[in-house]
Amino acid sequence: METKKFTTSPSDLQAAAQLIQQGQVVAFPTETVYGLGANALDETAVQKVFTAKGRPADNPLIITVDQIDQVADLALISPTARQLMNQFWPGSLTIILPIQTGKVSPLVTGGLDTAAFRLPDNQAARELIRLAGTPIVGPSANTSGKPSPTTAAHVWHDMEGKIAGIVDDGPTTVGVESTVIDLSVSQPTILRTGAVTQEELSQALNQSVIDATSTRALADNQTPKAPGMKYRHYAPDKPVVMFDPLDIAELKLALKPADVVLALEDDLNILALPGQQTWSLGLSMMNASEQLFAGLRYFDDRANVQTIYVERMPEIGLGRAFNNRLSKAAGNQLFIPKEG
Known part of the structure; x- marks a missing residue:
């Protein structure tokens, strides 16, 4: 497969969006790391993401949106979730919510009744999603288990010949993946740390937020709610x-x-x-x-x-x-x- 290189010019973003509309996979920039974008509502397209990454099928994908209304079409947004979206979106916060029945493929959720959503703080990413006219899945654009990509060159190293295109917006500004907070449980719980801190979330909600990132690894038969909870991540081949x-x-x-x-x-x-x-x-x-x-x-x-x-x-x-x-x-x- 030929992997095309795109800039963030209007014409290039339109061309990249057309590839997503055609069921292809396109890497895109965010403020955290580069992601692999495919139509989140097209199972065939989503499967191409798993294939390109070599990602385990029970590892759920984050759904990336350009507006909150796209989340409302797929999930149940509580007042708590709305509060965090209003304060931290666009930004480095991923929110896990209960999904509406039948609205999100089990391939995206890992068979769970929840899904993770993010609205990134990157104009090119949001414009790409807007032009594609669909929410997109957005896992990191690297071979599964390896260090995440913070430049388009990193994506090219791992994904050249495996995906249809790469949108280059230069180095990312945060460099580590977003914070993941689970709002499908009784008490808000952080499942992955990131730039949005436990203290900021607790202050925003005026309640205690649990940090569960230090808990033991999941069993082989358990499906993780968020990336990084179960499988080897971020590791180069060198010790x-x-x-x-x-x-x-x-x-x-x-x-x-x-x-x-x-x-x-x-x-x-x-x-x-x-x-x-x-x-x-x-x-x-x-x-x-x-x-x-x-x-x-x-x-x-x-x-x-x-x-x-x-x-x-x-x-x-x-x-x-x-x-x-x-x-x-x-x-x-x-x-x-x-x-x-």
């Missing part, structure tokens, strides 16, 4: 090891020539090892979230790399989402300094 910035002096002594380090700029300056390959995560937590997947992808493609060491962030705000993705990429492996 990844997390390290605490307080251990950077010990890490410096332990590094081998083929090891690489992803860290904040100030900590890379402390390492200061001539010839050691490094990737700057910038000067702030926001910079780090933008750069994490790009750095993992870059070194995963380098034959001379042995182990990828990545600095953990403070466990506050966006740092929770960063550390969540990092711990999954690393399989929870943490650098432990040798005693003495």
Whole structure:
């Protein structure tokens, strides 16, 4: 299959939208990561997304919309959901809602009676959906289990020849997937951390919001309500090891020539090892979230790399989402300094 490259010009977005109308798959930009777009109401098109990603069939897909009315056509919107939509949409928040009977394919929901919805904070994405005239599924545009794509080049690496097109809007600005909140249960529950924090959601709703992201993995016969809950995610082929910035002096002594380090700029300056390959995560937590997947992808493609060491962030705000993705990429492996 030929994969066409599109810009965000009106004519290119129209051409990309026509491909979606024809039942094809087109990668599109959001503020978080690039997604794989296909008509959410066309089972044949949705199946092409699963095939392109190599995604397990029981892993539900997020439905991406350009207006709240598209959600109302498919799901039951509670006052709580409406409140969050009004405050955080467009933005990096995905909301799980009960679906209206028969309105959403089990292929999209994983056979559940709920579905996840998002309205992204990216003008090109919303215009693409508007022109296509349909809500679209929008899982990350990467091979299932691998680091998510934050540039069109990342999508091309994984999806060239597998999908019909890629809309290029440059690097994403958030860099980690959206927060997922489940509103189909009695108490609002976060199933995936992201840029919208637990504190922000609790304040918006004036009630406690549960963070269930640290609970144990699902059993083989259980269907996850949100991506990232059950299957291996965000992981390159090369081994990844997390390290605490307080251990950077010990890490410096332990590094081998083929090891690489992803860290904040100030900590890379402390390492200061001539010839050691490094990737700057910038000067702030926001910079780090933008750069994490790009750095993992870059070194995963380098034959001379042995182990990828990545600095953990403070466990506050966006740092929770960063550390969540990092711990999954690393399989929870943490650098432990040798005693003495």
